[in-house]
Amino acid sequence: MQPFTRLTSTVVVLPVSNVDTDQIIPARFLKTTDKNGLGASLFADWRYLPDGSPNPEFVLNQPQSQGAQILLAGDNFGSGSSREHAAWALLGWGIRAVISTTIADIFRNNALKNGLLPVVVSPEVHERLMQIFGSDPAQRLTIDLASQTLELPDGSTATFPIDPFSKTCLLNGVDELGYLLGLEAEIARYEAQRQF
Template structure:
């Protein structure tokens, strides 16, 4: 994982509520253990027709979505089954943050472990983002703030350990391995 301090990006808006993990990455794409390439399958059932052709009316297939790193979704994003492939697909597609009024706990935990910032904001801030697709925002992981297009900054919750891992570009295993000298010293003294 790369260290993640700030994200400056335009937004992609998907206002639907209750977007579940099966829509984020359909089950038929869960056969892989490699994160690379899953971005092509992101929202596959919404993004492509039955013949595999891009649906031109789907937001991720529009030119204005190109290069966007922040997804603004409706309430209760990432609900449904636990599948780490969902944040893998979002990150592989270039997203580094998801904003909603509520993010499912399992998805949130999987996102944090994979370098995707789950940002929960209040209904008023969320409504302002939904009303401004493609607007520029700034995510500051260290300060735990999301700066809206009008310049207002809203705070978002992030536990200290997850924040540390994001800022330093390490996952849980990487953090444990970084503690190896202290663990070895403890074991020698024991």
């Protein structure tokens, strides 16, 4: 997993509330346990027309979205079923962070375990971000995980919460198992000293 420390990127603005995991990646794409290639199916029912061609009206298909690594979504992002594929699809497309006012718990946990940073901000900060990046998609946002801050184009900042364990894992680019394996020497020392 790639470490997440500091990210500066343009922002994809998806001002839609209640985006659920079936909209993020429809169920017909869940037949695989392989993460590779799922980015092509991200928001498939919105990204593609019935004939399979890209929908030019959908934000991910627009030129200003190409290369963006931050998704600014409406309220209540990631609700619905517990499909890890939703986080995989976002990462596969190139998204490293999702910002919303609320992010569903199961989606948030799947995101954190796969290196995708879920950022929850207040409605006031969210509205400001929507105004800034909705009016000028060339603007860039910086997310600094160590300080848990967003650095806006005008130089102002906003903070966001994250639990300490998830933060440590993201900063070091490890999942829960990788974190435990990093403690292997300490575990071996403890086991060697244990008395039965």
